[in-house]
Amino acid sequence: MVLSAPPRSTPAPQRPQSTKSAKSTGLKPRRRIKSASRVDAFAPYMYIAPFFALFAVFGLFPTVFTFYVALFDWNPIGGQTFIGLDNFVTLYGDERFWNAMRNTFSIWILSTVPQLLLALFLAQLLNNARLKFANLFRMTMLVPYITSVVATTIVFASLFGRDYGLINSFLNFFGVESIDFAANTFASHIMVSTMVLWRWFGYNTLIYLAALQAIPKDIYEAAAIDGAGGFKQFFYVTIPSLRPVIIFTIIVSTIGGLQVFTEPLLLSAPGLTGGSGRQFQTLSLFMYEQGFGNFQFGYGSAIGVTLFALIVVFSVINYLLSRRITSDD
Amino acid sequence: MTTSTPDAVVTTAPRLRKRAFAGRVRWWTYAFLFASVAVSAFPLYWMFVVSTNDSAAVSQTPPTVVPGGNFFVLAEQVFTTVPFVQSLANSFVVAGSIAISQMILCTLAGFAFAKLEFRGRDPLFIIVLITMMVPTQLAVIPLYMIMSNLEWIDTLQALIVPGMASAFGIFWMRQHLSTVLNNELMQAARIDGCSTWQIYWRIAFPLVRSAGFVLGLLAFVTAWNDFLWPLIVIQSPENYTVQLAIKALQRQYFVDYGLAMSGSFLATIPLLILFIFVGRKMVAGVMDGAFKG
Numbered sequence: 001m002v003l004s005a006p007p008r009s010t011p012a013p014q015r016p017q018s019t020k021s022a023k024s025t026g027l028k029p030r031r032r033i034k035s036a037s038r039v040d041a042f043a044p045y046m047y048i049a050p051f052f053a054l055f056a057v058f059g060l061f062p063t064v065f066t067f068y069v070a071l072f073d074w075n076p077i078g079g080q081t082f083i084g085l086d087n088f089v090t091l092y093g094d095e096r097f098w099n100a101m102r103n104t105f106s107i108w109i110l111s112t113v114p115q116l117l118l119a120l121f122l123a124q125l126l127n128n129a130r131l132k133f134a135n136l137f138r139m140t141m142l143v144p145y146i147t148s149v150v151a152t153t154i155v156f157a158s159l160f161g162r163d164y165g166l167i168n169s170f171l172n173f174f175g176v177e178s179i180d181f182a183a184n185t186f187a188s189h190i191m192v193s194t195m196v197l198w199r200w201f202g203y204n205t206l207i208y209l210a211a212l213q214a215i216p217k218d219i220y221e222a223a224a225i226d227g228a229g230g231f232k233q234f235f236y237v238t239i240p241s242l243r244p245v246i247i248f249t250i251i252v253s254t255i256g257g258l259q260v261f262t263e264p265l266l267l268s269a270p271g272l273t274g275g276s277g278r279q280f281q282t283l284s285l286f287m288y289e290q291g292f293g294n295f296q297f298g299y300g301s302a303i304g305v306t307l308f309a310l311i312v313v314f315s316v317i318n319y320l321l322s323r324r325i326t327s328d329d
Numbered sequence: 330m331t332t333s334t335p336d337a338v339v340t341t342a343p344r345l346r347k348r349a350f351a352g353r354v355r356w357w358t359y360a361f362l363f364a365s366v367a368v369s370a371f372p373l374y375w376m377f378v379v380s381t382n383d384s385a386a387v388s389q390t391p392p393t394v395v396p397g398g399n400f401f402v403l404a405e406q407v408f409t410t411v412p413f414v415q416s417l418a419n420s421f422v423v424a425g426s427i428a429i430s431q432m433i434l435c436t437l438a439g440f441a442f443a444k445l446e447f448r449g450r451d452p453l454f455i456i457v458l459i460t461m462m463v464p465t466q467l468a469v470i471p472l473y474m475i476m477s478n479l480e481w482i483d484t485l486q487a488l489i490v491p492g493m494a495s496a497f498g499i500f501w502m503r504q505h506l507s508t509v510l511n512n513e514l515m516q517a518a519r520i521d522g523c524s525t526w527q528i529y530w531r532i533a534f535p536l537v538r539s540a541g542f543v544l545g546l547l548a549f550v551t552a553w554n555d556f557l558w559p560l561i562v563i564q565s566p567e568n569y570t571v572q573l574a575i576k577a578l579q580r581q582y583f584v585d586y587g588l589a590m591s592g593s594f595l596a597t598i599p600l601l602i603l604f605i606f607v608g609r610k611m612v613a614g615v616m617d618g619a620f621k622g
Contacts, residue, residue, distance in 0.1 A: 040524060040525045041447075043441075043445070043524075043525040043526065044441040044445040044446075044447040044450070044525075045447065047437045047438055047440060047441035047445075047529075048437075048438040048441050048442070048453065048499075050434045050437075050438070050493070050494055051434060051435075051438050051457070051494040051495075051496070051499060052453075054490070054491065054493055054494050055460055055494075055496070057475070058465075058472060058475070058490070058491035059460060059463065059465045059468075059491075060460075060463075061471070061475070062465065062468035062469075062470075062471035062472040062475060063463060063465060063467075063468045063471075065468070065471035065474075066467065066468045066470065066471050069470060069471060069474075076474075076477075121361075122361070122362070122365055125358045125361055125362055126362070128352060128354055128358070130352070130353070130354050131354050131358070131362075132354070132359075133362075135609060135612075136366070137362050137365070137366060138612045139604075139608040139609065139612055140365075140366045140369045140370055141365060141366075141369055142604075142608065142611060142612055142615065143369050143370060143373065143601075143604070144369055144372075145550075146550050146554075146597075146600045146601070146603075146604050146611075147372070147373065147554075147597055147600075148553070148554035148556070148571075148572055148575075148593075148596065148597065149554060149556060150554075150556055150572045150575050150576060150593065150596075151376065151575065151593035151594075151596060151597050152372065154376075154575065154579060154586070154589045154590060154593050155372045155373075155375055155376045155379075155590060155593060156372065157586070158375070158379060158586040158590065159372070159375065161586075164392060166375070166392060169392055198368070198369075198372065201365075202365075202369060203615060206612060206615045206616050207615065207616070209616060210615075210616035210617070210618070255464060259464065259466055259467070261556075261557055262556045262557065265560075266576065266579060269576075269579060284466075284467075284557075287467070288469075288557070288561075291469070291470045292473075292561055297470050297474075300470050301470050301471070304467040304468060304469070304470060305467075307464075307467050308464060308467050311464050311467075315462060
């Protein structure tokens, strides 16, 4: 609205060097030329202003404010008392926090590692110009991505169900006893990880596929002439060429993996504890439980700050690692 | 509609085709790929099976794996238990507004960063890139306080406004604009007396409409599926998004999955229909680097 107003009010501004238009309109528009160019000089800032304004209010300010709130005993109804770093001291002595930390990392590893390996494998299979049904394969792999996490969780909760779940029926058919996935710590992590994996493997496959297609064919031909077979080509040509993309996907999966929330929340409904023994409560869910279940805004913010720091640390490690790897070549 | 490729793909496709790997395709390649298709599609199929059968059929041993005739019974329950129509409408309003706004605002800022010269351009663009890395999801508690001060709690604008522009969208549109819009064309437009706004609106925007469309699609899907923020900020059922509506169904009938599954299926249908028409564009967008923002 603000953006479109000034340019519209200046009809066809002219530049001084444009002799043709100056001739046709005479000398009169000279004055307008000035105002138009002043608007033009200001225009770029107006074009980028909406983003910066929105980010300042709804991104930057809340992020900085989290650090501030974390220093208070902050209750939305009760009031605020400054308590310094007490929230952090309490948090790092809180067994529930370390439990959530362990669960988060366990779920992250169980979902990311198989996911990226599977994606790499499938991308390799898809990377062939003679493959039939290529569009069918690519499109169906993206279906999980458009399915909401809520729907995904509900359908997988049913598949993993203790009594009538399809997976347990399948296990029973082979003489294996039913597993109570939600009750067991490790089994519940597998259940949550499966949901994350299902949602993202196709997406990562397509990203790897795009990277594979960008590898020049001559490198493979040269490798083949040098006597490298399929596996050697994969390890000595494909993997090194994909390094930047692999590192990118690892960073993105890390940021996503540390914020897993919806799956454990819905699985622990109506509670917020991630199972009766907190066996699958993640850090994000723990933050939500403290912030919006117990209305401990200060304590919840301390968890948010900790998560934030973890993500920054992991991103920096990944970045340094990627720089070292790329400079090795 | 589905056959037109985004302009970004047009710019890279000829090069890729020449390089494409074209060995013999073995039978097990198809076996693995069809297995992955089955894995991708089965949960949705299962959602449909459960939402068309009564609970007895699904909980027998072995459970039925074919659709039944119970679809409308459960669907009707979904619509009467929660304000499902209203929640669908809310989700359309929220996701649609975010998609349109991102298309416009991100193209505009991307145009400025790609093609205009102004003081502080490069530092500002680096700031945009850095903001992409900030996990703002973790600042939900202060964000809730802001909304509370604005008196936006339990309103749809609390869901729309924070998502109206994204750093990723700016980055994405800038990439496209810097490759598609050449400087000679801009120079010519300037000489012909176009203002910056006219160059944007008449030349730049039409050139990257396709990339902007992909951005809008991804923004729509993300907003449609968003859960944590609506869960925090929305309270009354008449303001539910579909995701909250499904959660409300699940809370009441946790043991009987039928109703929640039926709701999930009904909430996924709009996106599936959309996907049938624009799926190829989305695949091309993802492969072209439309990483999640």
